Amino acid sequence: MEKFERLDGLVVPLDRANVDTDAIIPKQFLKSVQRSGFGPNLFDEWRYLDHGEPGMDPASRRPNPDFVLNQPRYQGASILLARDNFGCGSSREHAVWALLDYGIRVVIAPSFADIFYSNCFKNGVLPITLDAATVDRLFRSVEAQPGYRLIVDLVRQRITLPDGEEIAFEIDAFRRDCLLAGLDEIGLTLQHADEIRAYEERRRREAPWLFVDL
Amino acid sequence: MSGRTLYDKLWAEHEVRRNDDGTSLIYIDRHLVHEVTSPQAFEGLRLAGRRPWRSGAVLAVPDHNVPTTARGAGIADPVSRLQVETLDRNCAEFGITEFTMDDPRQGIVHVIGPEEGATLPGMTVVCGDSHTSTHGALGALAFGIGTSEVEHVLATQCLVLQKSRNMRVTVDGTLAEGVSAKDLVLAIIGAIGTAGGTGHAIEFAGEAVRALSIEGRMTVCNMAIEAGARAGMVAVDEKTIEYLRGRPYAPKGELWEQAVASWRSLHSDADAVFDREICLDAGRIAPQVTWGTSPEMVTDIEGRVPRPAEEADPVRRRDLERALEYMGLKGGEAIADIRPDKVFIGSCTNARIEDLRAAAAVVRGYRLADNISLAMVVPGSGLVKRQAEAEGLDRIFREAGFEWREPGCSMCLAMNADRLAPGERCASTSNRNFEGRQGKGGRTHLVSPAMAAAAAVAGRFVDVRHWDYR
Ligand code: SF4
Numbered sequence: 001m002e003k004f005e006r007l008d009g010l011v012v013p014l015d016r017a018n019v020d021t022d023a024i025i026p027k028q029f030l031k032s033v034q035r036s037g038f039g040p041n042l043f044d045e046w047r048y049l050d051h052g053e054p055g056m057d058p059a060s061r062r063p064n065p066d067f068v069l070n071q072p073r074y075q076g077a078s079i080l081l082a083r084d085n086f087g088c089g090s091s092r093e094h095a096v097w098a099l100l101d102y103g104i105r106v107v108i109a110p111s112f113a114d115i116f117y118s119n120c121f122k123n124g125v126l127p128i129t130l131d132a133a134t135v136d137r138l139f140r141s142v143e144a145q146p147g148y149r150l151i152v153d154l155v156r157q158r159i160t161l162p163d164g165e166e167i168a169f170e171i172d173a174f175r176r177d178c179l180l181a182g183l184d185e186i187g188l189t190l191q192h193a194d195e196i197r198a199y200e201e202r203r204r205r206e207a208p209w210l211f212v213d214l
Numbered sequence: 215m216s217g218r219t220l221y222d223k224l225w226a227e228h229e230v231r232r233n234d235d236g237t238s239l240i241y242i243d244r245h246l247v248h249e250v251t252s253p254q255a256f257e258g259l260r261l262a263g264r265r266p267w268r269s270g271a272v273l274a275v276p277d278h279n280v281p282t283t284a285r286g287a288g289i290a291d292p293v294s295r296l297q298v299e300t301l302d303r304n305c306a307e308f309g310i311t312e313f314t315m316d317d318p319r320q321g322i323v324h325v326i327g328p329e330e331g332a333t334l335p336g337m338t339v340v341c342g343d344s345h346t347s348t349h350g351a352l353g354a355l356a357f358g359i360g361t362s363e364v365e366h367v368l369a370t371q372c373l374v375l376q377k378s379r380n381m382r383v384t385v386d387g388t389l390a391e392g393v394s395a396k397d398l399v400l401a402i403i404g405a406i407g408t409a410g411g412t413g414h415a416i417e418f419a420g421e422a423v424r425a426l427s428i429e430g431r432m433t434v435c436n437m438a439i440e441a442g443a444r445a446g447m448v449a450v451d452e453k454t455i456e457y458l459r460g461r462p463y464a465p466k467g468e469l470w471e472q473a474v475a476s477w478r479s480l481h482s483d484a485d486a487v488f489d490r491e492i493c494l495d496a497g498r499i500a501p502q503v504t505w506g507t508s509p510e511m512v513t514d515i516e517g518r519v520p521r522p523a524e525e526a527d528p529v530r531r532r533d534l535e536r537a538l539e540y541m542g543l544k545g546g547e548a549i550a551d552i553r554p555d556k557v558f559i560g561s562c563t564n565a566r567i568e569d570l571r572a573a574a575a576v577v578r579g580y581r582l583a584d585n586i587s588l589a590m591v592v593p594g595s596g597l598v599k600r601q602a603e604a605e606g607l608d609r610i611f612r613e614a615g616f617e618w619r620e621p622g623c624s625m626c627l628a629m630n631a632d633r634l635a636p637g638e639r640c641a642s643t644s645n646r647n648f649e650g651r652q653g654k655g656g657r658t659h660l661v662s663p664a665m666a667a668a669a670a671v672a673g674r675f676v677d678v679r680h681w682d683y684r
Contacts, residue, residue, distance in 0.1 A: 017533055018408060018508050022648045027629045031279065031293040033253035033300050045650050054293050083529065085409045088442070089648060090627075091344040092251065093360035114412060114444050115344060115358055122362035172376065174235040185362075186262070189370040192231060192239060196267075196372055199230040199241055207336070209465035209473040210243050213270025214311040214332060 087116025217483025321595020331461025583673025
């Protein structure tokens, strides 16, 4: 997993609440057996006027000029500003892969759906929860100022605005450390393999029916 | 010290260790796998040179991509076919039990788990699918995970988790005749919103929940995720035990007795304290119909589509306007005036035998309305299909003009050939009415099986409480 320490990035505002993972990456693209290549289909149904299918050349598609990601001023954005309950719906990790593949490393919203939130950390994407009023203020600034950038510092847990103002954000310490180090969580868990085996032995005595193989 | 909730008990029993930062390493008893969210996990395992920790704990089935017609001919779409074949190959390589596409037990992963007794009370159950919450109906701690977590469970049989908060939704009173578990859960989501349960594990309790069959409880727990909660659950009672008795993978003989004795403790203590409590009166719930693009956008059959102008909050008003535009509805329209083009009876929410019985009872002796271009029944599993055929339900549906299909997810998410065309309106027994969920531009109204069946016959939404059964 790619590490995350600090990012100085262009912000793109997606002004909708309850953006679900079907909208982030429509299901026809879930048929891939790979982890990469989802970027061109991020928000596919909003981003294009024609219907997308896997394997289509993005250059041959008809982009929707009204969709925010297609506006010239937001090209190259790496920070997505969103509204409440971002990432709700299905558990598809493809949603995070699509954001990452597109180049988004930070999503800022007043709230996130649980599974999406935890999927972000497993892929080096930082979801930041800020109160609704602050998010609202950011929306107004981004829309008012072309080229609006933020500096996100995970070490100090601070976002720096263009005028130098700093906003603190909360994050769970374990997740922060994993992201900072780009750690493989499986490797970490396997360090406790003895404890897992001891647990299994005890449970096998207490509840043997749980250990009947299928 | 106050008592413990069911969730507290399940959590404590599965805690392998507690980490310094407050997260826990939680042991997973049952891992369900399907073709869409697993290929990258198996690939990760291979790349790291790892093997599954306990392949005997895993059950795999292809369901999302499988065709619901002419299955003997295989999967026409090469991309879908590759995904299903990849699952077959991964299961063979890693020694995982799989019900392949032509196995009579194949079906939607959340239907076959309980049906086979592969998911049991007291278990931790995970699957790379958000509707894993379904299995909580058996008194299990069941929740959806992402693909990285699928790989994590394959490799370690554990997950690093933060404990959720406890929430209880108590539904007292009795549901009226014709009002089902689906109406109950839609009413709950309408009351608390799609983020109402975020960060919580929800226990569904109260007289009306206890009165539900296990299948009905599965419908309710299935949609816990639509209320924002990763897990939903119901305490074990005699119905749970009777439901599981004799199922293929349920324990047998002495092991059964031992298991049952332990399952009887799977309920919240009388003095347990919940972080959040919601109470509803079942007697006030009428058949529900969603009108928008989120399951919380719901009202009952006597209701009307809301008027955006009456919404004070500007963000909500805009969402409302957008939803109505997408749905092709006008504020103030009566639900009973909405006319669907298609009807879908299926999905892990409502494709078990009781659901098909409820729909067939409504349909019996009637024909599809002229404005219904397609009505389909997609059983939740091969065994559900076989049972329905033994009861003659397929005939009732076919005679009315419904299509009778092979089991799978089908038009719940339209990954296979079953989907809505832009602008088409569907009465659907599935769980999500998001934009494009059933096909780009498709308009979904979530309803119960009986309500979907009645809409197919009447050509518009009607109140099944007053249905003239033939
Ligand atoms: S039936 Fe629908 S909700 Fe259920 S697992 Fe399949 S796609 Fe998901």
